[in-house]
Amino acid sequence: MNTQATSKPSTKRSLASSIEGLRGIGDLDPRVTVIKETASVIPFIIKTGIVCGIGYFIYRSYTNRFIKFKENNNYPVANVTLAQAESRANTIDQSVGTFSGDFDAIANAISGLNYNGFVRVYNAFGNRKSTFLGSEMNLIEWLRDQLDDYQFSQISLLLNGAFF
């Protein structure tokens, strides 16, 4: 098709009067071509986004997974049973109120543990959310999140600074 002829306004008007003509103008108009090319990329971008999103989710799930502490056989056996450790972990978890945490309850649950006893409580706690919308945290992260620096240092004092 002669491009000089079609570029004339009168020719465009006559071509635009038919569907075939509209297609002809579309094929020739660089703006339409650009839009078509741009639109053709959108599915690729969406697919890439989905794949990256799934990959990131898997990565986050892997890196945020709970890794248990191992009991140290060189130290005395834990001074709490697994059931007691679970109970203490639950007490700590439930000590968070709507507006403030019950520090005394946390301190009581942590006190009196030996090294392997704390390991059991830590493992029983696993990863838990401190608030409804919060992210999951292990016991040490949870304590650091819920307590202020001074309270955190007092909990550390109870554990003789063994873990944090």
Added chain:
Amino acid sequence: MTVQQSNNLKYGIGAIALIGVVYLAVTSNKGGGATNDPIVNGNNAASFNAQNVANDLLEAMRYLGTDEEEVVSILKYVTQDQFGKVFTAFGKQQYNKTLGNQQNPTAWFDELPFENLKTWLKNELSTEEYNILRLKYPKYL
């Protein structure tokens, strides 16, 4: 099988069995408790000095306005047994319970009473802070 091959087989089995026994002996220390527990027994025995800790505590508490965080910091690595030694080393120090220090406005009239570490800590710390120490040192507080 020749005699030589038979002997080699016996020696091989014997060596494997010996390695297995040694391995089991080394790794079977389940909760033996040979090493001191870092929470119960602490791991600062070499550097611990009860008199120094007692002096640091007195210094943190003797003036107006106790540094509670300093007290917690001083006692962080002190185990219950070690605290017993600190308690003894602290002994009894003159203490003005009303002012919370060692000032004596009526020195011309009478001297300040001598109080032990328990009384000092109970007066200088908040109830919550003192309760934390009680959880750690139930034998002495």
